[in-house]
Amino acid sequence: MLISRLAVAAVGFALSASTALGGSTAYPISVTNCGFTFEFKKAPQNVVSIGQGATEILYALGAGDNMAGTALWFAKVLPEYEAANANVARIADNAPSFEAVIGKKPGLVTTQFEWMIGKQGVVGTREQFRDLNVPTYIMPDDCEGKDNLVGADGTRKGVYTPDFLYKGIGQLAEIFDRQDKGANLIADLKARQKKAAEQAKALDLKGASAVFWFSSADLDLDPYVAGKLGPSAYIMKTIGLKNVIESAEEWPTVGWETIAKANPTYVVIARMDRRRFPADDFQKKLEYLKTDPVTSQMDAVKNGRILIVDADAMQSSLRMVQGMEKLVKDLAERKK
Numbered sequence: 001m002l003i004s005r006l007a008v009a010a011v012g013f014a015l016s017a018s019t020a021l022g023g024s025t026a027y028p029i030s031v032t033n034c035g036f037t038f039e040f041k042k043a044p045q046n047v048v049s050i051g052q053g054a055t056e057i058l059y060a061l062g063a064g065d066n067m068a069g070t071a072l073w074f075a076k077v078l079p080e081y082e083a084a085n086a087n088v089a090r091i092a093d094n095a096p097s098f099e100a101v102i103g104k105k106p107g108l109v110t111t112q113f114e115w116m117i118g119k120q121g122v123v124g125t126r127e128q129f130r131d132l133n134v135p136t137y138i139m140p141d142d143c144e145g146k147d148n149l150v151g152a153d154g155t156r157k158g159v160y161t162p163d164f165l166y167k168g169i170g171q172l173a174e175i176f177d178r179q180d181k182g183a184n185l186i187a188d189l190k191a192r193q194k195k196a197a198e199q200a201k202a203l204d205l206k207g208a209s210a211v212f213w214f215s216s217a218d219l220d221l222d223p224y225v226a227g228k229l230g231p232s233a234y235i236m237k238t239i240g241l242k243n244v245i246e247s248a249e250e251w252p253t254v255g256w257e258t259i260a261k262a263n264p265t266y267v268v269i270a271r272m273d274r275r276r277f278p279a280d281d282f283q284k285k286l287e288y289l290k291t292d293p294v295t296s297q298m299d300a301v302k303n304g305r306i307l308i309v310d311a312d313a314m315q316s317s318l319r320m321v322q323g324m325e326k327l328v329k330d331l332a333e334r335k336k
Helices: 002-019 052-060 079-086 098-102 126-131 163-175 179-201 231-239 256-262 282-291 319-335
Strands: 029-033 036-040 047-050 067-071 089-092 109-111 136-138 209-215 266-271 306-310
Touching: 029 136, 029 163, 036 136, 047 052, 052 067, 052 079, 052 109, 052 163, 067 098, 089 098, 126 136, 136 163, 163 179, 179 231, 179 319, 209 231, 209 256, 231 319, 266 282, 282 306, 306 319
Parallel strands: 047 067, 047 109, 067 089, 109 136, 209 266, 266 306
Antiparallel strands: 029 036
């Protein structure tokens, strides 16, 4: 546990050192990311971003003009980034092919998830891209303090904190010479998170618990729910809810009988436009919860304590704070 705390502290220190001063990037720069080091002589062009979370961060930094393609979307782009997104090609709604990415002649490929570009990358390995002189960047929140070779969506080695997200924002801001925007974005996220936590504290949620249901490979199969160490668990802890799931996996499959036995106060379900699985449709999630013999008997379901947030709000992304804000608002409404 001491090692984990020291690691998180180191992340925070590295972030403050690189972003506190803002200003312009002095190229060339060397950036180390999850075991790989790349040099940038200037802000990269023809960037391909895989994963909505990583893409919206680039838009927030004002790097949309540097981009040539995106892929792997869960929902519509945030309204404030619609103009930037309209000028960037959608290579694929889900995982793109290696050839499609390379076809854009990217100066950088970013990804929200290591399972897209990693040792067992669906798109390709980092070595494959490096062999073609294409640098890759994995958001630190998905590859630091996490083993993505254990479990379907990886297993956390320590407790997630948003410092990993802030580190990613800070490094990308430096790569694209957007350090002032990066510092302002981080400050805004921290302030909003603090406010949401304070508002949640006023609700006196002592003893309340929750389960976060992302999706299911099939509605008749065990659901993918948030583990005890990931971003969703962080959200729950921050707003005062206990996570009833004990697995260290990011999104373990857990039987509804086990969840019902834990009897969470709230069931939080993900809403998304993706339709990879039937349970991606939040309406089908709702129907299942209300009609299944096991789930329909849960106190949370019988008493209408089902909350809905965007899928990417359950993950480390700009939407995570939005998810906190929405949950606090919805919880406050139920307190009236």
